[in-house]
Amino acid sequence: AQKITQTQPGMFVQEKEAVTLDCTYDTSDQSYGLFWYKQPSSGEMIFLIYQGSYDEQNATEGRYSLNFQKARKSANLVISASQLGDSAMYFCAMREIYNNNDMRFGAGTRLTVKP
């Protein structure tokens, strides 16, 4: 069963504007972690931000913030002040701590920043 859903195959944003990338997840576990990764064309997965299921505050890392809505099982990534270098694939992932410990990824969203 699909556990991570990213409904936006592609997104466009104007340079210096903010953009939200959507992610919903499905789990019956209480203990899990949510991750966002950036994958440029080079292929490397770059860790951006993490949110634990018990964290009460939304995670922030520089220009990245995670809008965590636990009841809705939503973990959207917000990128503020977009830069041309932000153009890449973005993947949402979830790790169920006590379920085989694997990390499940969504299909990804391709973000293009326009000058």
Add this chain to the structure above:
Amino acid sequence: DAGVTQSPTHLIKTRGQQVTLRCSPISGHKSVSWYQQVLGQGPQFIFQYYEKEERGRGNFPDRFSARQFPNYSSELNVNALLLGDSALYLCASSVDTLNTEAFFGQGTRLTVV
């Protein structure tokens, strides 16, 4: 400090052959996970190793195997290669199995012809 390193970066193999991919985790990290990323899709979990023991296995056939060495580096082996095994193989390291951060290498792009 060096990040996660994978070798080789690119590889071309023929159907039926065997391949070994290598991963060196970040210094101090004891957990290594392997993922397969087919073009246009998100990565799929293959294995997780911690302290040289398998801690998790994804839905892959027995042709896929892995091991972790005392220095925490890891190898992924794939036997009897199929065309469908063509993918980017990613290795991720973390301090332990419950760590909040997992850092990926640049991947090995395997092409099976």
